[in-house]
Amino acid sequence: MNEGNIVITKNEFLRQFEAVLKEELVTVEYSQQERKIFLTKLTMPDFLKEEGYLDPFLENLLSQIQEGRDRVVPTSPEIAKFIRKHRRKYKDLLPVGINI
Numbered sequence: 510m511n512e513g514n515i516v517i518t519k520n521e522f523l524r525q526f527e528a529v530l531k532e533e534l535v536t537v538e539y540s541q542q543e544r545k546i547f548l549t550k551l552t553m554p555d556f557l558k559e560e561g562y563l564d565p566f567l568e569n570l571l572s573q574i575q576e577g578r579d580r581v582v583p584t585s586p587e588i589a590k591f592i593r594k595h596r597r598k599y600k601d602l603l604p605v606g607i608n609i
Contacts, residue, residue, distance in 0.1 A: 524541075
């Protein structure tokens with residue numbers, strides 16, 4: 510799975526990031542306050558996770574958020590686990606004083 514092939518769009522009306530992977534809609538619901546994006550709920554079919562799409566999808570999403578210079582507060586357990594696993598790469602995305 511190549512993360513460069515994943516196109517993620519920000520649906521501001523539904524307040525979610527969206528991507529279509531293997532004809533399935535993958536979403537991450539968010540809430541935005543000031544310069545922080547709270548990533549609240551990840552919806553991805555289990556078969557996509559089993560095929561290894563979760564990490565590339567989240568890497569792409571976090572890179573996109575990083576470009577916007579926002580901070581991330583992962584309230585979704587799966588996203589928090591991913592950031593914990595890649596702490597060095599994404600520690601600058603977390604707001605000051607937030608530890609996961």
